[in-house]
Amino acid sequence: MPTRPIRVAALAFACLCSAASSAQSPGEGLEIGRKMLVEDNPGELWLDRGKRLYHEKRGPKQASLEQCDFGLGPGKLAGAAARLPRYFADTDRVQDLESRLVTCMVRLQGFDQAALAKSAISAPLSDGSDIESLALYVTSRSNGMKMDPPLAHAKEREMYKMGEYLFHRRSGQTDFACVTCHGESGKRIRLQDLINMTEPAGIQGVVSSWPAYRGSHGVVRTMQWRLYDCFWQMRLPELTYLSDVSIALTTYLHRQGHGAVIEVPGFKR
Numbered sequence: 685m686p687t688r689p690i691r692v693a694a695l696a697f698a699c700l701c702s703a704a705s706s707a708q709s710p711g712e713g714l715e716i717g718r719k720m721l722v723e724d725n726p727g728e729l730w731l732d733r734g735k736r737l738y739h740e741k742r743g744p745k746q747a748s749l750e751q752c753d754f755g756l757g758p759g760k761l762a763g764a765a766a767r768l769p770r771y772f773a774d775t776d777r778v779q780d781l782e783s784r785l786v787t788c789m790v791r792l793q794g795f796d797q798a799a800l801a802k803s804a805i806s807a808p809l810s811d812g813s814d815i816e817s818l819a820l821y822v823t824s825r826s827n828g829m830k831m832d833p834p835l836a837h838a839k840e841r842e843m844y845k846m847g848e849y850l851f852h853r854r855s856g857q858t859d860f861a862c863v864t865c866h867g868e869s870g871k872r873i874r875l876q877d878l879i880n881m882t883e884p885a886g887i888q889g890v891v892s893s894w895p896a897y898r899g900s901h902g903v904v905r906t907m908q909w910r911l912y913d914c915f916w917q918m919r920l921p922e923l924t925y926l927s928d929v930s931i932a933l934t935t936y937l938h939r940q941g942h943g944a945v946i947e948v949p950g951f952k953r
């Protein structure tokens with residue numbers, strides 16, 4: 685894929701950030717930078733690549749992902765991401781978008797699960813991983829639709845409860861909970877605004893915008909990555925990719941943000 689324009693965009697973004705630090709209010713400068721880049725979101729390149737990967741016959745079984753069932757039936761992508769995480773009978777598990785994607789890449793295409801998990805989160809300023817591109821493409825097919833994950837199955841309700849607990853539970857050496865940083869409006873760490881996820885506008889803005897192009901990394905990032913990074917900020921043990929802990933948190937966040945209109949790729953600093 686063409687990487688040059690992305691690197692340029694990332695560089696432009698870095699410049700905007702340093703320019704912002706000398707502006708009167710850092711928040712203001714960043715806001716202008718964000719707006720400028722949102723209009724020309726480099727994440728679109730990942731979206732195109734995701735679409736191509738979805739239809740391409742790949743892996744040891746030389747199959748496409750066109751028969752993957754994201755919850756609405758094989759190949760039915762429109763609106764599927766808006767209803768995730770959800771319970772899947774064939775895996776007997778509540779799955780988020782990425783874990784479901786991996787299930788399909790293993791079962792339909794014959795890829796190795798451990799290898800996929802290992803390469804899922806790409807290095808900054810790289811071309812990104814297949815999973816990042818595919819997650820963005822599949823989510824984009826719910827653009828304009830409202831987030832509405834189901835809580836009908838007992839396992840979905842269990843996941844939601846677990847996520848709610850994890851979101852509020854203080855732990856680790858810093859004794860932070862998610863809610864410590866994301867439970868009040870107007871908080872900030874360095875230049876970064878901390879989103880209040882306990883009020884509807886805040887959480888809706890979050891759940892409608894991932895996967896997102898992350899300017900400071902020059903790649904598209906997914907919700908799994910975002911949670912991994914917040915665990916790291918909390919100095920907790922490394923969050924295992926696709927673990928129930930990560931899916932429980934996503935179930936809780938997506939449900940709290942229900943009604944949000946999905947619009948990806950999002951754009952983050």
Ligand code: HEC
Binds near residue numbers: 876910
């Ligand atoms: C020490 C403070 C801190 C804690 C604790 C924390 N986060 Fe975060 N979180 C941040 C920061 C800072 C950002 C934004 C970083 C940025 O701008 O790049 C963020 C961003 C996020 C986002 C993305 C928001 C967006 O822009 O869409 C999500 C989702 C999130 N956190 C979830 C969580 C969850 C779930 C937990 C608990 C497991 C958690 N965070 C704990 C600091 C924290």
